[in-house]
Amino acid sequence: MACGRMYRMHHMYDTEHIDEKWFNLYKGTTKYYLTASEQLLYRTCPNKKYIAKVMFLAVVARPRYDFHRKQHFDGKIGIWPIVEKIEALRSSINRPKGTMITKNVSMTRTLYRKFLVEKVFPSIRAKMPARRWSTVVVQQDNAGPHVLENDAELEIEGKVDGLSIKMRCQPPRSPDLN
Template identity: 35%
Template sequence: MEMEEKEAQRKHTNAIKPLLTDTNKNNRLFFCISSCIYDEQTYGFKFSDMSNIVHIDEKLFYLTRTQQMYYLTPREPEPHGEIQSKRFVPKIMFMCAVAKSMYSSEGELIFDGKIGTFPFTAQVLAQRRSKNRNRGEQENSIYNKDTHKPEGASKIIYNQQDNAKPHILDNDPIFREAANQDGFNIHLVQQAPNSPDMNKAAYNYTQLVRAVTGAFEALEHHTLSFVWITLQVCKVEVLNKLGGINYHIPHMNKSKLAREGRLPDYLTVRKEIIYESLSHLDVNHLEVAYCTWEIKIKRFSIKQHNQQ
């Protein structure tokens, strides 16, 4: 009997997720529906290309952990780490910007999707000599990545950011002046609130910056392609859950599909899912949803479906 109970049990690590209000769910529904366009050929729905959307976010990296596990050989000495205060571990904030990888019709990479990762540090001269550098040497250097816009790419760009209070809005006058220069039309888009699924030894500061930027440079372009497909999968699940967050991300075997040349650029969405989601939108979001589609749906078809 004990053996049967033991076999019936399974290990599970539960992650706490944001508590969503009805307004949050409605905003999430609208956010996902706004990413869909009406396909006139199939009379169905699909996700937009998303090639003109940039995702930006900030993340804090601590110089070290207060506790860390190591695997050592029998005679290997134990690592020793020191810090002035365990309660106030030094940290650096990085801002990262990525977009969808772009390929030519022959499958040749023309843009890897990596715009850059930027540490919030300054170039200063060391005032005192230390074990890490001599007096007068530069420290906390910023490493930027030179980027080039591929030919034929859209100049209408959407930068998606979370709802952190320090973020400016799209109508900020200083931002609008800078965003419309050189023929560009750049917009700031706020993702739905409480939706983190809609947007992955001790060091000194210079070593930490090098480690983070090095990891970013090592990121493969096909990994970013997989991320954008996974984002669409998450949006489909949000529509299935009517804005909820209690879902598991389905596996697609993206690596196998990519090797076989069958990885799609976008996913399709069943009409039944769109209709059910529309029926749960409030009136204001529903009217805006019609206007965001490139080809509007005939309203009587939706009403007819809801009356069934």
């Protein structure tokens, strides 16, 4: 300690990390082992170099033992696809018009807020270890469509059911979280 300062590490039990992740719908080459009665899955793709991607919203926390439930909390809060189901406007060889198809959605601040209120906050309340009197901090990166730390609607929604949920942006140039 050259400067004479004491650094204290935060235990991060009350912090949830939220981030968007991209995943491929399938691999370019896939090996299947089928029985004689099974048929090979039909995969539609213009060519094997074109593989569609889907964005997911993932929330994780620090794993720990939950003494109230007498079980280990694995830290997995949830993962949700950022897609929408719409009707096909035209028919094709593979499907008729009006069939429900899945499309990627571009992430906006209103969509992000909707995901937080409808999916993330209820999942945090259901899965977090039983410390109902504490404040849970949801830490997000500093991307453009993310909500502000002092968003009025999220502050109201975060104080429902006795658990206070607050938003926080990750520190700039943080080596642990980038």
